[in-house]
Each structure stands twice: as structure tokens, then as C-alpha cells.
Amino acid sequence: MAPSTDSLSQAGSTTTVVRPRKQRPIEATELAIKDQTFTDADVWGRAGLGRSWLRSLVGASPVFLAPIGSICIFITLVQYEGSFSLFTSAVKEHGFRNICAQYGPQITIKGIGAVICWLAVQAILYIYLPGEIHQGQLTPAGYLLDYKINGLSAWIVTHLLYGGLSWLGILDPGFIPRNWSSLIGAMNLAGFVISALAFVKAYVMPCHPEDRKFSGSSLYDFFMGIELNPRLGDKFDLKLFSNGRAGMMVWTLIDFSNMAYQYQNQGYVEPSLILVTALQTLYVVDFFINESWYTRTIDIAHDHFGMYLIWGCFCFLPTTYTIQGQYLGLYPSSASTPYLAFFFALGVAGYVLFRVVNHQKDMVRRTGGNCTIWGKPAECISASFRTSDGRQHTSLLLCSGFWGWSRHANYVGDLFLSFSTCALVGSTKAVVWWYAVWMLVLLVHRCIRDEKRCSVKYGAAWTEYCKRVPWRFIPGVWFLNEMRPYDSVVTLDCVAHILIVSEFSFFISIEKQYTVLRLFIGIRDERVHLFDDMGHMVGAAIGQIANVFLV
Structure with missing residues (x-):
């Protein structure tokens, strides 16, 4: 029976499982809803009970806010030529409900x-x-x-x-x-x-x-x-x-x-x-x-x-x-030919980086680590984990090639690609850049929650991996192993300010596009915001964006 493999997109891991199981695990027991009390210490991939009502409400707030956001973007794009400033002015004058009733989907x-x-x-x-x-x-x-x-x-x-x-x-x-x-x-x-x-x-x-x-x-x-x-x-x-x-x-x-x-x-x-x-x-x-x-x-x-x-x-x-x-x-x-050529090339480069990084991890997964990366044998850390049926498994955490530079180099390529797509429009309207801002929020949040899960799943092996590969995104300029809560807020805050300043310009400033690019490769600020989890950080960043729009 051929061995099966397991790979985490962020961790670059590979698992060899001796006995593939497509049906219910032999040793698994029925879990009654009220009795399911797994904790992080018990098994990876589980969230224990006891979440506070306030945290649950905040965590589920997108149930109400996400559709409203999609409606706002639609109205802004179709009725106000992509200008959030015109949209917010109309809301102040006529009321959000009236605007949605008249122009909404x-x-x-x-x-x-x-x-x-x-x-x-x-x-x-x-x-x-x-x-x-x-x-x-x-x-x-x-x-x-x-x-x-x-x-x-x-x-x-x-x-x-x-x-x-x-x-x-x-x-x-x-x-x-x-x-x-x-x-x-x-x-x-x-x-x-x-x-x-x-x-x-x-x-x-x-x-x-x-x-x-x-x-x-x-x-x-x-x-x-x-x-x-x-x-x-x-x-x-x-x-x-x-x-x-x-x-x-x-x-x-x-x-x-x-x-x-x-x-x-x-x-x-x-x-x-x-x-x-x-x-x-x-x-x-x-x-x-x-x-x-x-x-x-x-x-x-x-x-x-x-x-x-x-x-x-x-x-x-x-x-x-x-x-x-x-x-x-x-x-x-359409912008000038040199402008389009530059950002299209940057987007292709981002795609190539994204594909090469993922290929390295996938190659290690398929070969069980018996391969070469950049002309050298792949370097991996063996990590064990346990599933809820009590079985032990082994994974490989890749720490050479691009995965030896940073733990999420594939995300960098993704960000370059999304930023370039927005830049190709040749507009300074903030709504055009929303996709790039969203991808930054999404990938930063995904990075943190995935690493938290990997820490629970792999334990000491993950700690050793983080010591060998201390950088999250780009070596030297992005997040260190110990996450400083204000890093992501400052980055998002800077992006928001540049997007809003750009929206009120009367011409396309290439310098501003390059400034945004510099942010994506890691710019820092000494303004410190202390928050206790990523939800607060993202919330604060969105609040910053909203406040600037409404000024």
C-alpha cells in the first residue's frame, strides 16, 4: 500500500502515514457534542469550550459586517466612481439606509x-x-x-x-x-x-x-x-x-x-x-x-x-x-507603457516566487525529504504529532531553500502579485487597492493562526524550527519569531494612510505606488499598540481605515 503524505501550506511539512484510513478510525470513539472537551494539550486542530460570550460575539461579528462591506464596495464602485470619500459624504447627507435602498444590490x-x-x-x-x-x-x-x-x-x-x-x-x-x-x-x-x-x-x-x-x-x-x-x-x-x-x-x-x-x-x-x-x-x-x-x-x-x-x-x-x-x-x-510593463513584470515575478516556494515544499513532501534544493540535500526537522485516535505520526519541517529564509516566503510572492494587480489599474482610488490591503490582512492573520496551530501540533520540534528559521515573511525586515503585537497594526495603518492620501490626488503618482511597495517589503514605525490577540489588531487597523475615510 502506497504511503500517504501530509503537508501544511505554511509549515512546509511532510507526513508519512503507514496506514491510510479513508473510513472511520478503528480506535476513534463517538464524541457527544456536550462532552467534547479537547484542549490544545490533548490534540492539535481543536478549540476547547469556554469561549466568552463577548469574544464569541466579536469573533462572529463578520456575520453581520461582511455583507454590509460588500454592499458598500458595490455602491462605491458603481455609483461614486470608486471614491470612498464621495460615498461617505453621501451617507452623511442622506443616511446609510437610504443610500443602500436606492443603490444597493x-x-x-x-x-x-x-x-x-x-x-x-x-x-x-x-x-x-x-x-x-x-x-x-x-x-x-x-x-x-x-x-x-x-x-x-x-x-x-x-x-x-x-x-x-x-x-x-x-x-x-x-x-x-x-x-x-x-x-x-x-x-x-x-x-x-x-x-x-x-x-x-x-x-x-x-x-x-x-x-x-x-x-x-x-x-x-x-x-x-x-x-x-x-x-x-x-x-x-x-x-x-x-x-x-x-x-x-x-x-x-x-x-x-x-x-x-x-x-x-x-x-x-x-x-x-x-x-x-x-x-x-x-x-x-x-x-x-x-x-x-x-x-x-x-x-x-x-x-x-x-x-x-x-x-x-x-x-x-x-x-x-x-x-x-x-x-x-x-x-x-490605461497608464503609460513603462508603468504597465514594470508592474506586470513585478506581478509575474511574484507568481514565480509563489510557485517556486510551494514547489520546494511539495517536492519534499513527495520524496519524503530525499531530494535536493538549490543543489544541496534538503534540510528537514523530524516532528511527531498525535491524532485524536491516539496514533503517532511523523512530519518533516523543511528548513532549506526559500523555507530556510523565512517561514512564509510563499506569502511574499502572493502579496507582490496582488499589489501588482491593483497597481496595473493605474488609479489612486482606494477601492482599487482594497484587494491588496485585504490580502495583507488575510495573510498576516493566517500566518499567526497557522503558526499557533503548528506550535500545538509539533511542540518542541516547531520551537526548534522557529529558531532555525526566525523570520516570518522577509529576512531582516518582517516579523521575528517573537511576534510584537504592533507590527501588523503599524503596517496596515501605513497602508491605509497612503491609500487615502492617494484617493484625493488629481494625478497618478508613481512615487506613491513605490511607497506602497516599500510597505509590503517591511516598513516600521515606533508607534506601539498593545493588543492581546490578532482580532484586536485587525479590528484596530480597520478602525484606522474607517476613521481616515470619515475625516
């Missing part, structure tokens, strides 16, 4: 029908297109699940189908931007409905009961999720479908539809929109080429299936990650 039969058709087509492709079977990462309860990988062929078929129907005159190629209001309304609705169904399913029809996680707060569990790998039947993985098909698949389709919309309106497509679409297509196609790798990342291996993931994939990703294409589709413009 609408829930219509057409929008709901389009989303249902989209999900139905993707489900058919997911089920019936041929694909290789790959194993994911070992779960905390000891499950090793199989995944059908056919995302690339589904992406090709989807886009050929959209293009073919457009060419035949059956479908308007600019359908998405022309019906964006009703589509956003339907996507918001889908995110909430599916989140509610997932919440109920976790109680009445769980697939892997031992992998469920309960916090003691229903609101928090609704947001963060209970089931780890919910499925319909044995093969239809809801989490992989939501991430890959409901989210990533539609990303490039929205970009191409905005290109068609711009062409229909002015007879040609601006170079800026072509390059933005090219970079994002490169990223999305790479995702599907390496879809089997994605099944071992934190999204699949650690995050549970709740509104955080569901609404994020069904609504937040399509509406936020595509802002650059939306903006250029509505307001055609």
Missing part, C-alpha cells in the same frame, strides 16, 4: 436563476468530468480522504462554454457586469442559505463526527464552521467545491466578461484590463493545475465549513477579488 429572480444555473453546471462538471484521485492531509481525527481532481478541465470547459454561447448569440458576453447588482444579491443570499444548511447538517448528518469542532457559541460556530470535511455521499466534497468551483472558477469569468463589456462600449479593450486579466488568469489556472496541492493547505486541512468559508467563496471572492476588472470595465483607462 437587488435580489431578483434573474439573479437567483443565474447563480443556480452556475452552481448546477459546476456540480455536473465536478461529478462527471474525469479526474485523478489524490489524497488530502491527515485530519485531527485520523481520516485520510480522497479527492477527485478535475478543476483544470472544468475551468477549460466552463470558459469554452461561456465563449461558445456568446459567439452563438445565446448569451451576452457582458452579462455579468450588466447584471452585477442582481448577481451580488443572489450570491449574498446563496452564501447565507448554504451556511445555514451546513450548520444544520453538522448536527444531524455529519460525515466525520470526530472532526467536528464546537466552541460553545452557536453564533461563532455558524461563522467559523463545525464540520471539517463535509460531503454529499463519498466523493462530493463541499469545501473543495465551494473554494474551487463557486469561488475561483468564477473569478476569471468575471474578468473576461468585463473585457467583453468594455469592448462593447468602446470598441477595444484597454491594455491595463488585458494585463490585469492576464495576471489573475495565471493565478487561477495555476490553482487548478495544482489543485491536489490545495487539498493540503490550511483552507482544506484546518478551516471548518462555516460562513467564513462559504460566504467568502460564494460572495466575497467574486465581488472583492475582481474589483480591478470591475473598475476598468466601468471606467476605462
Whole structure:
């Protein structure tokens, strides 16, 4: 029987498991909801009970705030030319409720029908297109699940189908931007409905009961999720479908539809929109080429299936990650050729870094560490961990190549790519840069929570790994092993100030773009803000942004 492997996207680890288990672990016991009292000391990947009501409420606040944020971005983009200052002025004058009622997304039969058709087509492709079977990462309860990988062929078929129907005159190629209001309304609705169904399913029809996680707060569990790998039947993985098909698949389709919309309106497509679409297509196609790798990342291996993931994939990703294409589709413009060439090259370089770093880790995972990196044998630390069925396993923590430089070098490439995509728009409107700011918040937060989990999972081996690789992002200029709480706040605060100052400019300042770039490679400030967890840090950063907008 072939050995299976386990890899953490951030830690660069590789696990060799002697006995793959696809069914319920032999030694696993039923876990009653009220009796599930795992603690960090008991098993990795679990959150104990006893979360305070205030912390639960704060942690689940995006249940209410996230949809409001998506509505605000939509209104700002469509009605106020992407200017948050104009939007906030209108809110002060007319009231938020009136602005939303007049300009906000609408829930219509057409929008709901389009989303249902989209999900139905993707489900058919997911089920019936041929694909290789790959194993994911070992779960905390000891499950090793199989995944059908056919995302690339589904992406090709989807886009050929959209293009073919457009060419035949059956479908308007600019359908998405022309019906964006009703589509956003339907996507918001889908995110909430599916989140509610997932919440109920976790109680009445769980697939892997031992992998469920309960916090003691229903609101928090609704947001963060209970089931780890919910499925319909044995093969239809809801989490992989939501991430890959409901989210990533539609990303490039929205970009191409905005290109068609711009062409229909002015007879040609601006170079800026072509390059933005090219970079994002490169990223999305790479995702599907390496879809089997994605099944071992934190999204699949650690995050549970709740509104955080569901609404994020069904609504937040399509509406936020595509802002650059939306903006250029509505307001055609293009910067100078040298400017576009520089930031496109920077984006490609970021992608190459992202891919090479992940390839090094994946190579170690596939070979069990018997490989060379940069002409030298791979250096790894052997780390053991225990699943809730009592079994011991061994992982390899890679600490050579890029993984010897920093513990999250792949995130640096991701940030360069997202920043370059925003820069290619050639606008200083803050909404255009929201994607880059969001990616910074997301990756900093993901970095910290992933390392906390790795510390629990690997114990002393993780401590030794952090000593050998002390830097989190970029050697010498980013986070040290001992996290100083104000680091991320200061970085986000600086980004916010630059974005807002830029929005009120009457011309595109390349110097400002370079200043933002300098922030992404690590700029520091002596203003110290002490917070006790990342939630406070992100909250403070968002507060800083809001305060500047409202001045």
C-alpha cells in the first residue's frame, strides 16, 4: 500500500502515514457534542469550550459586517466612481439606509436563476468530468480522504462554454457586469442559505463526527464552521467545491466578461484590463493545475465549513477579488507603457516566487525529504504529532531553500502579485487597492493562526524550527519569531494612510505606488499598540481605515 503524505501550506511539512484510513478510525470513539472537551494539550486542530460570550460575539461579528462591506464596495464602485470619500459624504447627507435602498444590490429572480444555473453546471462538471484521485492531509481525527481532481478541465470547459454561447448569440458576453447588482444579491443570499444548511447538517448528518469542532457559541460556530470535511455521499466534497468551483472558477469569468463589456462600449479593450486579466488568469489556472496541492493547505486541512468559508467563496471572492476588472470595465483607462510593463513584470515575478516556494515544499513532501534544493540535500526537522485516535505520526519541517529564509516566503510572492494587480489599474482610488490591503490582512492573520496551530501540533520540534528559521515573511525586515503585537497594526495603518492620501490626488503618482511597495517589503514605525490577540489588531487597523475615510 502506497504511503500517504501530509503537508501544511505554511509549515512546509511532510507526513508519512503507514496506514491510510479513508473510513472511520478503528480506535476513534463517538464524541457527544456536550462532552467534547479537547484542549490544545490533548490534540492539535481543536478549540476547547469556554469561549466568552463577548469574544464569541466579536469573533462572529463578520456575520453581520461582511455583507454590509460588500454592499458598500458595490455602491462605491458603481455609483461614486470608486471614491470612498464621495460615498461617505453621501451617507452623511442622506443616511446609510437610504443610500443602500436606492443603490444597493437587488435580489431578483434573474439573479437567483443565474447563480443556480452556475452552481448546477459546476456540480455536473465536478461529478462527471474525469479526474485523478489524490489524497488530502491527515485530519485531527485520523481520516485520510480522497479527492477527485478535475478543476483544470472544468475551468477549460466552463470558459469554452461561456465563449461558445456568446459567439452563438445565446448569451451576452457582458452579462455579468450588466447584471452585477442582481448577481451580488443572489450570491449574498446563496452564501447565507448554504451556511445555514451546513450548520444544520453538522448536527444531524455529519460525515466525520470526530472532526467536528464546537466552541460553545452557536453564533461563532455558524461563522467559523463545525464540520471539517463535509460531503454529499463519498466523493462530493463541499469545501473543495465551494473554494474551487463557486469561488475561483468564477473569478476569471468575471474578468473576461468585463473585457467583453468594455469592448462593447468602446470598441477595444484597454491594455491595463488585458494585463490585469492576464495576471489573475495565471493565478487561477495555476490553482487548478495544482489543485491536489490545495487539498493540503490550511483552507482544506484546518478551516471548518462555516460562513467564513462559504460566504467568502460564494460572495466575497467574486465581488472583492475582481474589483480591478470591475473598475476598468466601468471606467476605462490605461497608464503609460513603462508603468504597465514594470508592474506586470513585478506581478509575474511574484507568481514565480509563489510557485517556486510551494514547489520546494511539495517536492519534499513527495520524496519524503530525499531530494535536493538549490543543489544541496534538503534540510528537514523530524516532528511527531498525535491524532485524536491516539496514533503517532511523523512530519518533516523543511528548513532549506526559500523555507530556510523565512517561514512564509510563499506569502511574499502572493502579496507582490496582488499589489501588482491593483497597481496595473493605474488609479489612486482606494477601492482599487482594497484587494491588496485585504490580502495583507488575510495573510498576516493566517500566518499567526497557522503558526499557533503548528506550535500545538509539533511542540518542541516547531520551537526548534522557529529558531532555525526566525523570520516570518522577509529576512531582516518582517516579523521575528517573537511576534510584537504592533507590527501588523503599524503596517496596515501605513497602508491605509497612503491609500487615502492617494484617493484625493488629481494625478497618478508613481512615487506613491513605490511607497506602497516599500510597505509590503517591511516598513516600521515606533508607534506601539498593545493588543492581546490578532482580532484586536485587525479590528484596530480597520478602525484606522474607517476613521481616515470619515475625516
